Amino acid sequence: MRLAGKVAVITGAAAGIGKVTAALFSQEGAKVIACDMAPIAYELEGMESYALNVTDSAGCETFFQHVIAKHGKIDILVNNAGITRDALTAKMTEEQWDLVIDVNLKGVFNLTRHIGPHMAETGHGSIINIASVVGEFGNIGQANYAATKSAIFGLTKTWAKEFARKGAAVRVNAIAPGYIMTDILKTVPQDMLDKFAKQTMLGRLGQPEEIAKAILFLASDEASYVTGHNLSVNGGMRL
Numbered sequence: 521m522r523l524a525g526k527v528a529v530i531t532g533a534a535a536g537i538g539k540v541t542a543a544l545f546s547q548e549g550a551k552v553i554a555c556d557m558a559p560i561a562y563e564l565e566g567m568e569s570y571a572l573n574v575t576d577s578a579g580c581e582t583f584f585q586h587v588i589a590k591h592g593k594i595d596i597l598v599n600n601a602g603i604t605r606d607a608l609t610a611k612m613t614e615e616q617w618d619l620v621i622d623v624n625l626k627g628v629f630n631l632t633r634h635i636g637p638h639m640a641e642t643g644h645g646s647i648i649n650i651a652s653v654v655g656e657f658g659n660i661g662q663a664n665y666a667a668t669k670s671a672i673f674g675l676t677k678t679w680a681k682e683f684a685r686k687g688a689a690v691r692v693n694a695i696a697p698g699y700i701m702t703d704i705l706k707t708v709p710q711d712m713l714d715k716f717a718k719q720t721m722l723g724r725l726g727q728p729e730e731i732a733k734a735i736l737f738l739a740s741d742e743a744s745y746v747t748g749h750n751l752s753v754n755g756g757m758r759l
Contacts, residue, residue, distance in 0.1 A: 522671035522740040526548035527591045530633065531574055534558040536702035537650065540728040541598060541735050543569060548736060550596065573738030574601045576628030586633040586656055593642055596647075596739045597635045599628040600650045602668075604704060606661045617664045632679065640683045640692045646739045649676050651696040658754045669696070673750055680748035691747035693738045697744075698754025700726040721756025 528545050532538040539562065546564040553568050555635050560569040572583050576631040584602035587594055602624045605616035628649060639645025640690045652663055655669025676694040683690035699705065705725070717724050734753045737743050 521549035522736065522742065523596070525594055526550045526595040526739075527553070527587070528598065528739065529555065529587065529594055529635065530598040530600060531552045531555045531567075531572065531627070532559050532596035532650075535748045536704070537697070537728045537731045538598070538600045538701065541600065541732040543738055544729075544732045545596075545739070548574055548740075551591065555583070556601070569579070575622040576629055577630050580630040582633055584631070584638070587636065594635050594638060595645055597630065597631065597639075597645070597647045598650070598739070599648070601627055602650065602652075604662065604665050608661050609663045612663060620664040620668055624665065625671050628672065628675065631746070632675075636679055636683045636690070636692075640686065640688045642688075644682075644689045645691070646743070647679065647690070647691070647692040648735050648738050649694045650735075651676075651694045651750065653696050653698045653752065653757055656696055656750075656752065656756075676750065677748045681746075684747065687705055689744075690742065691738070693743070693746060693748070694750040695731065695734050695738070696750055696752045696754065698726055698752075698757040700728055700731055702728055716757075719758050720754065721758070724755065726753065 523545055528550040530538050530542050532724045533542045534556035542552050544567050545552050551566050555570045555572040557573050573579055605620050607616055651672040652669040654666045658666050672694055676692050680692040731753055733749055
């Protein structure tokens, strides 16, 4: 029960890493508020679901006010919502670029701009931003995605400084997953998946549960002296 009594907001919680993290947080005693544009078709003990478009600035503020009015606090924020719209740069449309920037970068800002200062006022909190191995090393055909995930590292370090500058125990960290077997990879041909697996030191792709456990660590008091850090969880990937 490492999160007993904690209120945790998780975006992109309908499936994949977000769904598995919500389940793990629930098991660890947290009050989970699971957010997504897509319907959340599961129930967990101590979980509430909320339809949220993270690109909607006003909607994010309304959501924040709703959670504070109902629960009085937010202890943990997991900025997990993200999308891909892949294309080579020469063929990438402005719509593809803008949509990925809006969801993966502006969406992270829209919630954190409210929740981060709230944590600073209450004196504690943990924010975990989900980045990517692509943000660390780049990837052909993912200029938009790589740009957003690289930016997450800068935001993480900036917020780690901002929200703790008056002495609050607010920690802000990032996790950069490697290639994880979520729905995003289900459309990737098997030969490409095999290639990705061979690029890791462990010789396999990751599972959502392995990322969720890393998120749990950073959310919990076990990581009480860890902030401004990017945790690469990629099986020793070499690009």
